[in-house]
Amino acid sequence: MARNITYREAINEALTQEMERDDTVIVMGEDNAGGAGAPGEDDAWGGVLGVTKGLYHKFPGRVLDTPISESAFIGAAVGAATAGLRPVAELMFVDFMGVCFDQIYNQAAKFRYMFGGKAVTPVVIRTMYGAGLRAAAQHSQCLYPLFTHIPGLKVVLPATPYDAKGLLTQAIRDNDPVIFFEHKALYDMSGPVPEESYALPFGEANVVREGADVTIVTLGRMVHTSLSAAAELAASDGVQCEVIDLRTTSPLDADTVLESVEATGRLVVVDEAHPRCSIATDISALVAQRAFGALRAPIEMVTAPHTPVPFSTALEDIFIPDAQRIANAVKTVTGWNP
Amino acid sequence: MTDTVERKSLTREDLLDVYRTMRTIREFEERVHAEFATGDIPGFVHLYAGEEASAAGVCSNLDDRDTIASTHRGHGHCIARGVDVAEMMAEIYGRKTGSCHGKGGSMHIADLSKGMLGANGIVGGGPPLICGTALAAKIKGTGGVSVAFFGDGGSNQGTTLESMNLASVWNLPAIFVAENNGYAETTSSTWSVASDNIADRAAGFGMPGVIVDGFDFFAAHEAAREAIARAREGGGPTLIEMKFTRYFGHFEGDQQTYRADEVARARAEFDCLKRFADRVTETGELSRADLDAVDAEVATLIDAAVADAKAAPLPTEADLLTDVYVRY
Numbered sequence: 001m002a003r004n005i006t007y008r009e010a011i012n013e014a015l016t017q018e019m020e021r022d023d024t025v026i027v028m029g030e031d032n033a034g035g036a037g038a039p040g041e042d043d044a045w046g047g048v049l050g051v052t053k054g055l056y057h058k059f060p061g062r063v064l065d066t067p068i069s070e071s072a073f074i075g076a077a078v079g080a081a082t083a084g085l086r087p088v089a090e091l092m093f094v095d096f097m098g099v100c101f102d103q104i105y106n107q108a109a110k111f112r113y114m115f116g117g118k119a120v121t122p123v124v125i126r127t128m129y130g131a132g133l134r135a136a137a138q139h140s141q142c143l144y145p146l147f148t149h150i151p152g153l154k155v156v157l158p159a160t161p162y163d164a165k166g167l168l169t170q171a172i173r174d175n176d177p178v179i180f181f182e183h184k185a186l187y188d189m190s191g192p193v194p195e196e197s198y199a200l201p202f203g204e205a206n207v208v209r210e211g212a213d214v215t216i217v218t219l220g221r222m223v224h225t226s227l228s229a230a231a232e233l234a235a236s237d238g239v240q241c242e243v244i245d246l247r248t249t250s251p252l253d254a255d256t257v258l259e260s261v262e263a264t265g266r267l268v269v270v271d272e273a274h275p276r277c278s279i280a281t282d283i284s285a286l287v288a289q290r291a292f293g294a295l296r297a298p299i300e301m302v303t304a305p306h307t308p309v310p311f312s313t314a315l316e317d318i319f320i321p322d323a324q325r326i327a328n329a330v331k332t333v334t335g336w337n338p
Numbered sequence: 339m340t341d342t343v344e345r346k347s348l349t350r351e352d353l354l355d356v357y358r359t360m361r362t363i364r365e366f367e368e369r370v371h372a373e374f375a376t377g378d379i380p381g382f383v384h385l386y387a388g389e390e391a392s393a394a395g396v397c398s399n400l401d402d403r404d405t406i407a408s409t410h411r412g413h414g415h416c417i418a419r420g421v422d423v424a425e426m427m428a429e430i431y432g433r434k435t436g437s438c439h440g441k442g443g444s445m446h447i448a449d450l451s452k453g454m455l456g457a458n459g460i461v462g463g464g465p466p467l468i469c470g471t472a473l474a475a476k477i478k479g480t481g482g483v484s485v486a487f488f489g490d491g492g493s494n495q496g497t498t499l500e501s502m503n504l505a506s507v508w509n510l511p512a513i514f515v516a517e518n519n520g521y522a523e524t525t526s527s528t529w530s531v532a533s534d535n536i537a538d539r540a541a542g543f544g545m546p547g548v549i550v551d552g553f554d555f556f557a558a559h560e561a562a563r564e565a566i567a568r569a570r571e572g573g574g575p576t577l578i579e580m581k582f583t584r585y586f587g588h589f590e591g592d593q594q595t596y597r598a599d600e601v602a603r604a605r606a607e608f609d610c611l612k613r614f615a616d617r618v619t620e621t622g623e624l625s626r627a628d629l630d631a632v633d634a635e636v637a638t639l640i641d642a643a644v645a646d647a648k649a650a651p652l653p654t655e656a657d658l659l660t661d662v663y664v665r666y
Contacts (some may be wrong), residue, residue: 067503067504069501069503071500071501075466076469079470079471079473079474081470082470084474085474107463112661113661114441116440117439119448176664176666251666
């Protein structure tokens with residue numbers, strides 16, 4: 001039975017159902033219960049955005065507050081994963097990867113290969129990303145291209161409450177290290193989510209809008225911005241955009257992207273991250289290499305600029321790609337005249 | 339130097355095992371040193387000779403429930419944990435028959451089935467990981483203990499300090515073994531460690547800190563025995579600092595211009611194998627013949643390991659792309 005719940009509640013529900021199903025699943029992070037050692041509530045916060053609220057009392061001993069020591073506790077989650085647990089660690093903001101990245105990319109990501117296939121490291125690192133909350137340069141980055149670059153990691157970016165629940169369930173059951181990106185501007189978004197547990201497979205993009213004229217490949221929060229642009233273009237210009245939500249950047253569903261571009265002959269990639277060495281460039285390279293003959297116009301990329309995320313409302317609003325920029329890019333590819 | 343530590347609960351068989359472990363490490367490392375000089379061994383190799391009493395002293399207190407994490411100088415920890423010596427040698431030669439099928443090398447030898455979570459190419463990489471294995475043991479109630487070995491260089495990494503704090507905060511069955519061999523690469527620990535002793539830092543993390551003569555197996559064994567017993571009973575973590583000298587350079591090829599004659603002196607006066615042998619033969623627990631028999635057995639084992647490694651097949655192109663993921 002589906003009912004409308006928020007992205008935040010969908011994540012909490014996936015955690016709850018997986019913790020009920022499998023007692024090796026544990027949760028840890030800064031303030032994940034909240035209030036450890038303080039004289040008030042034992043479950044005061046549930047993480048800074050309340051995503052893990054309520055788990056502490058349901059699962060005694062399995063929801064751990066941590067000191068602000070990302071290297072130690074992200075590493076502990078990785079170590080515990082090699083020893084039979086399925087830890088879900090919360091790296092509050094992905095910007096904080098700078099203080100613990102070694103444990104992710106040199107340790108968790110490499111154990112299986114480096115140890116000759118003898119290690120299994122089923123750890124999930126949940127982390128918040130993205131601009132839009134006036135959180136400035138050190139609390140607003142995307143950074144998923146950095147993780148996507150690393151063999152051994154899986155990288156997941158749900159755009160809706162439905163995907164958040166199904167992809168997190170899969171992440172917890174998956175036997176490889178998964179970095180699970182939650183966009184901070186999506187937590188309050190509501191959408192239909194089944195009550196029962198379900199897992200969505202990795203490496204399967206979602207065609208969220210069908211269209212014959214232009215392929216828009218996007219992910220995360222930009223799925224919604226792209227859908228707005230597509231709706232406006234259909235109404236104003238009669239241009240039909242096909243919008244593809246990648247859902248996971250590693251593994252990547254190349255086939256869905258290529259099939260769509262083969263049909264439309266035009267590609268716009270929309271990515272909230274910076275433009276260099278990004279998902280936008282990755283998808284552009286993929287299509288240029290494997291669907292060159294189908295292209296009827298040069299590929300357009302709509303991304304944030306190559307700058308840190310600015311603080312001022314006036315600047316951040318133009319930093320984040322918006323529907324107008326996407327529409328302009330679509331008009332560029334549809335209007336291309338060699 | 340006299341031994342001052344009273345021994346407990348080591349049978350004749352235990353003593354033979356310990357001697358075999360330490361002799362195997364020494365023979366392995368001396369042999370890798372010699373073979374490296376011929377140019378047959380690729381990559382970076384860091385040798386543990388001189389430090390055997392630490393690995394043997396700690397690991398002789400561990401069992402199947404326990405996990406260790408090691409360092410770039412990891413061969414001794416692997417051997418003390420029971421990792422197959424022939425597979426280790428094959429790994430160092432980059433062979434398909436190696437512990438990691440030739441994909442890890444000297445700095446990444448691991449055998450999770452033996453509770454050995456890997457040598458580690460990152461200084462300070464291991465301590466966070468053993469907080470996790472200790473947490474798993476605690477949550478599952480196995481009674482298992484986890485040990486992080488790190489050097490004097492690793493003692494200055496934030497990961498190590500964060501992990502000691504976390505281990506105390508979570509009251510984990512975790513042991514932190516600082517192997518202070520005097521140098522982080524070429525830089526003296528008397529300069530790089532701001533406190534007089536690494537063990538002094540334990541006070542800042544609310545755990546006991548113990549300083550051990552790292553050339554004395556019995557001192558190392560006893561300090562680890564006490565710490566491990568306390569951890570198994572829920573008494574939390576301990577920091578143990580082993581003080582000694584490594585016999586070889588930071589890596590094979592290091593000319594060691596940063597130090598003078600201390601290695602010759604250590605080998606002559608403090609050597610852990612010599613001291614162990616003197617003590618157990620003086621007490622009559624083992625005879626010289628017992629020890630000679632182990633020496634011969636170990637020499638044969640290492641000869642065979644080297645010969646087998648040299649003859650073993652290399653990985654093939656088909657191996658390049660496997661084992662990145664469990665399922666992708």
